[in-house]
Amino acid sequence: MSRFAEPMARLIEELKKLPGVGSKTAQRYAFHLLRSSDDDATALADAVRGLKASLRLCTVCNNVTDVDPCIFCASPTRNQRLVCVVEEPTSIATVERTQGYNGVYHVLHGTLSPLHGVGPEQLRAVGLLDRAAHGEVDEVILAMSPTLEGEATASWLASALRGSTVKVTRIATGVPAGADIEYTDEVTMARALEGRREWKS
Secondary structure: OOOOOHHHHHHHHHHOOOOOOOHHHHHHHHHHHHHOOHHHHHHHHHHHHHHHHHOEEOOOOOOEEOOOOOOOOOOOOOEEEEEEEEOOOHHHHHHHOOOOOOEEEEEOOOOOEHHHOEOHHHOOOHHHHHHHHOOOOOEEEEOOOOOHHHHHHHHHHHHHHOOOOOEEEEOOOOOOOOOOHHHOOHHHHHHHHHOOEEOOO
């Protein structure tokens, strides 16, 4: 039997589903919300509803967006023939903070992970492969995290692009091995982009 009233226990259980939120943190969040004004609680609930109702994936690059195509794919000032491939939408902000990249993106929404049942068919790579096959891309930068899964994904994608005329490069080792690209600072990310090399398998 829960130590909390049913609505509180339900909220705590839902909060625990958030990444990095354990039981104690979920309880703190729940009691903070209970003490908040009705307006603050309503604003949070409306923001969550609005997030789910308004956001979708860009039909070109799979970035999370409220307009389709997204601001990068629709921009006339960005190099549409230079594509930086990232694992998750959150990695785009890391690249953008370098202020040195003016191409577009393609988001895979994951990496290859046979242990977790994630194979090539689960990754959102088809749009990129189609664009490459139709000659719409000059260079693909593989900006996956230098983890085992990231390296496997980069290797698979490079192989999948081999039949096209696209130049395939990999970000340099400015990003330390085993690190998550999402938490990389802008200087390290800028060096990684500048030092990218052609993919050789």
